[in-house]
Amino acid sequence: MTIYKIESKSILAGLVVTAAAFFYGTPLHAQSWSYAEAAKPYAGTTIRVLDEITPLQETMRKLVPEFTKETGILVEYELLGHGDVIKRGQADLFSGRGYYDAIMLHSMQMGPLLAAKALKSIDELIENDALTNPSLDLDDLIEPANKSLVNYAGKQYGFLTWNYNQIYWARADLLSHPDEQALFKTRYGYPLAPAETMQQMRDIAEFFTRKSGETLAGEPLLNDFYGIVLEGIPGGTTFTTVWEVFMNNWGGGVFDSDGKPNLDTPENIAALTFWADLWKFAPPGQAEYSLIDVPTVMGNGIAAQTIAFSDFVLGVDKPGGGAFAGKFVYGGIPYNADNPEARSAGGEPSLMALSIHSKNQEATYLFMQWMIDKATQAKQVAAGGGGVPIRRSSFDLDVMSETTRLSLYNAMATSLQYVRAKPKAPNFFEIDSTMAPLVQQVGIGQLTAEEALKDGQRKVLSICNDCLLPE
Amino acid sequence: MKTTIRPLENRWYPYALLAPAFLVLVVVSLVPFLFAMFLSFYEINFGRIGGFAGFSNYSRLMDNERTWNSLWVATKFILIAFPLQFILGLGGALLLNKRVWGRSMILPLLFIPTMMAPIVVGLVWKVMFAGSWGLLSYNIVERFDFLQGTSVFSSPDYALLALALVDVWQWTPFMMLAFFAGLQALPVSPYLAAAVDGATPMQMFFRLTLPLMAPLMVVIGMLRFIDAFKVFDTIYILTAGGPGTSTEVPSLLAYRMSFEQWRIGESAAFAVLVWIGFFVLCSLFYHTAKKKLNVF
Numbered sequence: 001m002t003i004y005k006i007e008s009k010s011i012l013a014g015l016v017v018t019a020a021a022f023f024y025g026t027p028l029h030a031q032s033w034s035y036a037e038a039a040k041p042y043a044g045t046t047i048r049v050l051d052e053i054t055p056l057q058e059t060m061r062k063l064v065p066e067f068t069k070e071t072g073i074l075v076e077y078e079l080l081g082h083g084d085v086i087k088r089g090q091a092d093l094f095s096g097r098g099y100y101d102a103i104m105l106h107s108m109q110m111g112p113l114l115a116a117k118a119l120k121s122i123d124e125l126i127e128n129d130a131l132t133n134p135s136l137d138l139d140d141l142i143e144p145a146n147k148s149l150v151n152y153a154g155k156q157y158g159f160l161t162w163n164y165n166q167i168y169w170a171r172a173d174l175l176s177h178p179d180e181q182a183l184f185k186t187r188y189g190y191p192l193a194p195a196e197t198m199q200q201m202r203d204i205a206e207f208f209t210r211k212s213g214e215t216l217a218g219e220p221l222l223n224d225f226y227g228i229v230l231e232g233i234p235g236g237t238t239f240t241t242v243w244e245v246f247m248n249n250w251g252g253g254v255f256d257s258d259g260k261p262n263l264d265t266p267e268n269i270a271a272l273t274f275w276a277d278l279w280k281f282a283p284p285g286q287a288e289y290s291l292i293d294v295p296t297v298m299g300n301g302i303a304a305q306t307i308a309f310s311d312f313v314l315g316v317d318k319p320g321g322g323a324f325a326g327k328f329v330y331g332g333i334p335y336n337a338d339n340p341e342a343r344s345a346g347g348e349p350s351l352m353a354l355s356i357h358s359k360n361q362e363a364t365y366l367f368m369q370w371m372i373d374k375a376t377q378a379k380q381v382a383a384g385g386g387g388v389p390i391r392r393s394s395f396d397l398d399v400m401s402e403t404t405r406l407s408l409y410n411a412m413a414t415s416l417q418y419v420r421a422k423p424k425a426p427n428f429f430e431i432d433s434t435m436a437p438l439v440q441q442v443g444i445g446q447l448t449a450e451e452a453l454k455d456g457q458r459k460v461l462s463i464c465n466d467c468l469l470p471e
Numbered sequence: 472m473k474t475t476i477r478p479l480e481n482r483w484y485p486y487a488l489l490a491p492a493f494l495v496l497v498v499v500s501l502v503p504f505l506f507a508m509f510l511s512f513y514e515i516n517f518g519r520i521g522g523f524a525g526f527s528n529y530s531r532l533m534d535n536e537r538t539w540n541s542l543w544v545a546t547k548f549i550l551i552a553f554p555l556q557f558i559l560g561l562g563g564a565l566l567l568n569k570r571v572w573g574r575s576m577i578l579p580l581l582f583i584p585t586m587m588a589p590i591v592v593g594l595v596w597k598v599m600f601a602g603s604w605g606l607l608s609y610n611i612v613e614r615f616d617f618l619q620g621t622s623v624f625s626s627p628d629y630a631l632l633a634l635a636l637v638d639v640w641q642w643t644p645f646m647m648l649a650f651f652a653g654l655q656a657l658p659v660s661p662y663l664a665a666a667v668d669g670a671t672p673m674q675m676f677f678r679l680t681l682p683l684m685a686p687l688m689v690v691i692g693m694l695r696f697i698d699a700f701k702v703f704d705t706i707y708i709l710t711a712g713g714p715g716t717s718t719e720v721p722s723l724l725a726y727r728m729s730f731e732q733w734r735i736g737e738s739a740a741f742a743v744l745v746w747i748g749f750f751v752l753c754s755l756f757y758h759t760a761k762k763k764l765n766v767f
Contacts, residue, residue: 086731087730087731090733091518091730094517094518094519094733095518112517112733115517116516116517116518116519118517212614223609223613223614224613224614226603232625233710233711233713234711234712234713234715283602283603283622284602284603284608284613284618284620284621284622284625285601285602285603285604285605285608285622285624285625286602286603286625287602287622287624287625287713287714288601288602288622288624288625288709288710288713289602293601293604296604297603297604300604302603302604427732429731429732429733430732430734433727433731433732437712437713437714437715437716437719438715440713440714440715441714441715444621444625444627444714444715446627446714446715
């Protein structure tokens with residue numbers, strides 16, 4: 001009996017210890033953690049968040065009241081256009097005004113803002129169990145975009161929030177037309193299909209460039225038709241993303257591994273020459289085209305293919321999106337067949353960063369975390385009828401297997417394997433403003449790639465010698 | 472009954488009347504200008520004022536090819552736009568002054584381009600001439616291959632000319648209306664006397680109209696000249712300074728330096744230099760007009 005009692009006590013003690021360990025450890029935390037509970041000390045706080053206006057953020061805006069309802073934290077979620085969000089956000093951060101608590105930043109802004117020490121690292125906040133959702137699962141975020149964007153010198157600055165990426169976008173009705181397929185096979189010796197390599201993209205561009213009066217897919221053309229359309233205006237920062245893709249795929253790039261300007265290399269010259277050659281098959285107005293004009297041209301049906309930002313497709317290839325909606329096919333950005341190891345895709349992964357001047361850092365951190373939370377992301381994708389995932393798991397959502405857009409989502413998934421954030425260069429905007437007009441002149445045939453890159457190298461060297469922030 | 476003005480009232484009254492306008496000028500023009508001048512002598516990193524930099528911002532600016540290019544682009548722009556606006560404006564005003572049919576309908580219409588915000592003007596012309604999807608470029612310019620494989624705003628040869636013509640479209644009506652108002656205010660008697668003396672219309676134009684209109688022409692011309700130098704919105708919308716830097720005017724370059732690249736010190740130095748340049752030019756203009764044309 002005594003023995004039993006002892007055993008019983010031991011068992012009881014064992015149970016108590018096990019229970020204590022169980023309730024004290026992570027599993028309890030995971031089960032009990034909620035935004036409502038974590039936000040209790042901050043209920044009633046108002047935070048100001050600046051973000052970019054695209055259909056993705058418009059959808060997010062509809063979800064923000066749910067966060068307020070759950071946490072009591074009021075969010076002034078302000079959306080501005082691409083250029084304005086950069087300028088106003090930077091002005092707020094540089095000036096120390098602290099009007100915004102969190103600001104959406106494109107990867108190219110990281111260099112100047114980190115150099116200016118305007119961003120708050122979120123490491124301490126992430127380590128705070130009371131604030132961080134234990135199920136946040138940051139490992140689910142898409143790499144290499146995420147880490148190349150938010151990490152610097154061993155610290156994390158915000159969360160990857162928008163995963164803008166470029167994809168290959170082509171006219172499926174033309175590529176699958178029997179007459180065109182037969183003619184292409186005869187001329188190029190391989191079947192006509194969405195381009196997988198840069199060289200195939202060039203062949204398709206050449207093949208489909210036709211004058212008015214010629215036939216396209218069995219119909220006589222009333223106007224000229226173009227084999228490709230690409231961004232060409234130097235005013236927008238995304239122009240650089242396009243020509244940089246070619247350089248990267250040729251094994252080159254703007255900087256070498258030490259962060260020194262590395263423009264006039266044989267790889268870059270070859271890449272830019274190839275890129276400029278594509279201009280022969282592009283609409284005459286390509287030098288005026290921004291990231292917005294390219295989808296417009298594709299939607300108007302005067303070009304066969306492009307490399308464009310995938311989120312713009314959502315506005316064109318949808319019911320009521322124009323005469324060519326539903327007639328497109330997509331793929332990851334083509335790679336250079338001569339150097340497949342250097343495969344790279346263009347994109348502009350963007351983060352929500354915490355202002356160092358914010359007076360509501362915990363409440364803002366909760367909101368930033370909520371934005372990228374799995375549940376929020378699932379709602380965002382569902383509410384938008386699809387989207388541009390920041391999480392790998394988002395590709396498994398039902399809405400993402402919708403057959404009409406499957407080709408688009410597969411293209412995004414392919415591209416995103418290779419999308420990296422821009423290197424963290426404090427003088428990025430000055431370098432960009434120096435290079436973009438020179439590169440554009442290569443496109444319109446005013447300069448050769450060699451001349452432009454030689455001149456560019458000289459000019460960029462006068463801006464900086466060690467152009468990247470030391471890691 | 473004799474009215475007397477007290478000496479004190481007489482002395483301060485004009486200043487009191489001018490004070491509000493002067494105060495506004497000081498606040499919105501002089502203070503920012505002095506601050507810009509101050510900034511131009513300092514090292515400014517990412518919007519934060521650092522140490523005294525002497526003339527280094529000025530020397531960097533002078534060494535920058537883009538500075539000189541932008542000034543040359545602005546000069547070409549003015550050389551194309553300004554004479555056209557002046558001649559067409561004056562010609563139109565003379566025509567309107569002839570009591571042409573439908574004048575009361577034409578006059579309000581002339582206000583439309585001038586009243587439009589430059590950004591809207593840019594968008595209107597983009598819709599017309601945007602390469603390969605603009606209404607006129609797609610249906611006319613490219614269909615008949617007028618520019619041989621390029622578009623209006625993509626061509627280094629035509630982009631600046633086209634931008635100048637957009638400016639002519641927007642501002643010629645303003646010149647026309649201003650000159651028309653001037654013509655309407657001219658006294659009739661000199662013309663009657665000239666007619667009695669048997670003067671031809673050409674003689675009347677060169678001997679009467681032009682000299683009588685000279686003060687107005689100088690003022691309007693100077694304002695338009697300054698305004699044409701400051702053109703920004705339409706260029707920003709239509710070409711963003713391209714192709715290359717062939718349409719990059721000083722305002723656009725200064726904007727980029729300030730708000731895109733955060734080179735505040737250099738852009739402040741640019742503003743100061745442009746101001747000095749204009750001060751010298753306008754002073755020359757003023758003194759020449761005063762001396763040669765008996766204006767002011």
